[in-house]
Amino acid sequence: MIIHKIAVIAGDGIGPEVIAEGVKVLNEVAEIAGDFSFEFTYFPWGCEYYLEHGTMMSDDGLEQLKNFDAVYLGAVGYLGVPDHISLRELLLKIRKQFDQYVNVRPVRLLQGAPCPLKDVTRDQIDMVIIRENSEGEYSGAGDWLFKGKPEEVVLQTGVFSRKGTERIIRYAYELAREKGRSLTSISKGNALNYSMVFWDQVFEEIGSEYPDVKTRSCLVDAASMYFVKQPERFQIVVTSNLFGDIITDLGAAIAGGMGLAAGANLNPERIHPSMFEPIHGSAPDIAHQGIANPLAAIWSASQMLDFFGHGKWGAKVLDVIEQVMVDKKALTPDMGGTASTADVGAEVVALLAALQTKHV
Ligand code: NAI
Ligand code: MG
Numbered sequence: 001m002i003i004h005k006i007a008v009i010a011g012d013g014i015g016p017e018v019i020a021e022g023v024k025v026l027n028e029v030a031e032i033a034g035d036f037s038f039e040f041t042y043f044p045w046g047c048e049y050y051l052e053h054g055t056m057m058s059d060d061g062l063e064q065l066k067n068f069d070a071v072y073l074g075a076v077g078y079l080g081v082p083d084h085i086s087l088r089e090l091l092l093k094i095r096k097q098f099d100q101y102v103n104v105r106p107v108r109l110l111q112g113a114p115c116p117l118k119d120v121t122r123d124q125i126d127m128v129i130i131r132e133n134s135e136g137e138y139s140g141a142g143d144w145l146f147k148g149k150p151e152e153v154v155l156q157t158g159v160f161s162r163k164g165t166e167r168i169i170r171y172a173y174e175l176a177r178e179k180g181r182s183l184t185s186i187s188k189g190n191a192l193n194y195s196m197v198f199w200d201q202v203f204e205e206i207g208s209e210y211p212d213v214k215t216r217s218c219l220v221d222a223a224s225m226y227f228v229k230q231p232e233r234f235q236i237v238v239t240s241n242l243f244g245d246i247i248t249d250l251g252a253a254i255a256g257g258m259g260l261a262a263g264a265n266l267n268p269e270r271i272h273p274s275m276f277e278p279i280h281g282s283a284p285d286i287a288h289q290g291i292a293n294p295l296a297a298i299w300s301a302s303q304m305l306d307f308f309g310h311g312k313w314g315a316k317v318l319d320v321i322e323q324v325m326v327d328k329k330a331l332t333p334d335m336g337g338t339a340s341t342a343d344v345g346a347e348v349v350a351l352l353a354a355l356q357t358k359h360v
Contacts, residue, residue, distance in 0.1 A: 013282025015074020131244025
């Protein structure tokens with residue numbers, strides 16, 4: 001029996017609400033599968049913790065996390081704690097220190113998912129966005145000079161190392177080759193004359209090792225337009241940290257909304273734990289009402305199953321998410337339903353259990 005040890009950082013706002021349902025789903029899958037199980041350890045870190053202790057996580061937090069197989073994260077950020085503190089001192093710290101340099105965000109229009117675009121069929125929105133997750137515009141480098149003075153100057157430096165740029169682009173090429181899909185690089189070489197010219201150059205250099213992969217390059221502004229007008233242009237996409245952050249929210253919007261968008265932060269070498277999370281935030285506007293959509297957190301759980309080599313089960317969880325949206329019996333208000341977060345989780349668990357009895 002394989003035991004997967006998971007560190008759970010449920011975080012703030014709707015984080016704990018949606019993660020609770022993801023945990024139920026993972027436990028159900030393990031019970032049905034029979035040959036693996038999960039051991040969850042909960043960490044109380046986040047904004048409430050910050051208000052009490054003055055730090056977002058324990059000082060030895062990373063030390064405590066390092067021996068887990070994965071981190072399952074809800075959302076961090078809440079009123080009363082500046083967002084740049086909550087984000088940088090927990091989420092970005094984990095991503096960076098654990099070298100989770102690949103952020104995988106599927107943008108796929110599942111059956112039954114609401115789509116705001118007109119006349120779009122499911123096969124037209126089916127992409128995987130590979131976002132650089134360890135440096136770039138979010139490196140945190142910069143300076144704030146002459147603070148508060150008339151000559152005040154602020155510098156926010158993008159850091160694009162050869163190692164960092166090559167490894168993310170190579171990861172994307174490998175994925176495109178494995179899946180037999182095209183690869184689009186999204187950049188902005190016309191305006192960012194150092195970082196993005198370099199990015200484009202590396203994209204081409206690495207491309208010479210993958211003559212079988214069909215490639216395209218697209219400026220980020222044009223890409224935003226095509227996401228809406230012709231999403232079928234994109235299959236595998238590789239882009240920088242900031243651009244990836246922005247276009248994946250756009251991707252989420254065209255493929256079912258924030259309540260359905262999942263993301264994985266991977267350390268592909270598996271030296272450090274990887275982290276799985278819905279891409280939405282803590283949604284203070286709907287927190288503590290029990291109406292947050294848990295499907296994004298459940299989709300992230302399915303990504304975790306894939307990463308652990310249980311691809312068959314990851315796919316079943318996705319099938320069940322589709323089933324829930326097609327049946328429309330248990331949907332939260334953001335998807336036009338009246339169900340609670342727990343109702344949706346229970347429905348997913350029930351459908352998984354039913355799948356099982358069907359197969360026996
Ligand atoms: P948000 O994603 O929390 O909310 C945006 C909108 O989407 C809200 O109207 C919210 O109600 C809705 N929404 C989000 N997730 C939903 C779900 N599962 N079900 C139903 N509706 C959902 O983004 P916002 O409002 O910009 O940020 C709120 C806080 O979350 C901030 O403190 C921010 O820093 C933090 N944040 C944290 C992230 C993380 O932990 N990965 C990511 C993004 C934001
Ligand atoms: Mg974001």
